[in-house]
Amino acid sequence: MEFQGFRRKDGSVGTRNTIGILSTVVCANEVADDISRHVEGATAFMHQQGCCQTPVDIARVNETLIGLGKNPNLAAVLLVSLGCESTAVGEVAKAISEAGKRVETIVIQEVGGAAKSIAEGTLLVQDMVQEASRLERTSCPVRDLVLGLKCGSSDTTSGLAPNPALGIASDLLIEAGGTSILGEVTEFIGAEHLLALHARDEDVGKQILDLVKRMENRAKSAGQDIRGGQPTGGNIKGGLTTIEEKSLGAIAKAGTAPIQAVYEYGIAPQVKGLVVMDSPGREPEILTGLAAAGCTVIAFTTGRGAPQGFPFVPVIKITGNKVTWDKLRDHMDMDVSSVMEGEETLPDAGKRIFREILQVASGMLTKAEISGYTKAMDIYTVGPVI
Amino acid sequence: MKNDAIMIHEKDNVATALRDIKPNEKVVVGTGDKSSVIQVQQPIPYGHKFAVRDIPGGEDILKYGEVMGRATQDIAGGTHAHIHNIESLRGRGDLER
Known part of the structure; x- marks a missing residue:
């Protein structure tokens, strides 16, 4: 029995071929959301966590973002970070890339505010969407x-x-x-x-x-x-x-x-x-x-x-x-x-x-x-x- | 005959209405292949439960053949069985204060 899916480099199979724009902290949601509005084929994941929490919850946020990034439905990932949050953004990026997919990070405080981050992030995601669109569905068990x-x-x-x-x-x-x-x-x-x-x-x-x-x-x-x-x-x-x-x-x-x-x-x-x-x-x-x-x-x-x-x-x-x-x-x-x-x-x-x-x-x-x-x-x- | 209500397990003492039931209606209650007729005393909204027999206060309420709570007062057969006369036995932080 088979379905038509997207086979990823790590062997897993996605049912969608989307670019994930993952906010790494509640304070970066606005930018992640805005980038997703400028690009077809990408969606933003937003949440209320990532800062001023106990270590057990910070670890939970890191693990969850890694899991989301590795989800086979995502062809590539853009992490949108504020810069001062507790989330271990570098570690999250590294762990997701181990699944064999492209991961980019935008840090709002480094880029210089929301407007510039949205512009830079949009260009990155547009490029990711085009790259992802080459992959075709194949028969998968x-x-x-x-x-x-x-x-x-x-x-x-x-x-x-x-x-x-x-x-x-x-x-x-x-x-x-x-x-x-x-x-x-x-x-x-x-x-x-x-x-x-x-x-x-x-x-x-x-x-x-x-x-x-x-x-x-x-x-x-x-x-x-x-x-x-x-x-x-x-x-x-x-x-x-x-x-x-x-x-x-x-x-x-x-x-x-x-x-x-x-x-x-x-x-x-x-x-x-x-x-x-x-x-x-x-x-x-x-x-x-x-x-x-x-x-x-x-x-x-x-x-x-x-x-x-x-x-x-x-x-x-x-x-x-x-x-x-x-x-x-x-x-x-x-x-x-x-x-x-x-x-x-x-x-x-x-x-x-x-x-x-x-x-x-x-x-x-x-x-x-x-x-x-x-x-x-x-x-x-x-x-x-x- | 089409069922008006369903009693999921033969051990159950409540049945679930499959349509809005009016007071004093005689309704067909299905259990597996069997069915019985019960006179309902009160309005029972779609999806709500009624007692299929007299249930004394303090007795377990059974649905799916399992305990789903306890009667807080006597529930007469054919009357509405819901939060006004059934309490939960779980998640009761109020009892542990």
């Missing part, structure tokens, strides 16, 4: 795909139709030798005992339970009932009552494949098959984490209609709520409400999702790419801003 699994703005339809259908699609990808990454550890709370049963061995099972305990303790440290935050107000309006109920529906998207390994946020898996990555469920952080871990396509189920994509990874929106499908056509890619109506079986919906994943991986555009709804991203941090 499905085992080279890395799929991110995500659900957001869930309601009670999520656990009944799109999540179990996505689980079937993920199983099909893994049977073909591919990789799926499951994040959203907050949404394991109350269902972790079932996930642990899927672990390939006792050690991986324990790592899953430990990850959930860490996340739950973090949530509880505020000294409040997390309901209202998880499940969210929107989840509750949609009929979800507790985090346990949300989790029991959310984990269905992992399918039935054995969980091979557990990774920290944004770390690329070293094994094929289904893996778990530490991450909260909120869109800006988990989409970034999945992209940094090397996902080249993301399948995102939604009940009430979450609009976000990611700057350089296609995000396929799948809903089981007919009302959402009819109302939010500019954000939804697939409708599986037929399962709710009893008109389509879950296995058939799963196969349909799998085919759509291969089509999107081969170049079909998602609604989030077409509408450009990809800007509000962030990196998951665990400590305070200081």
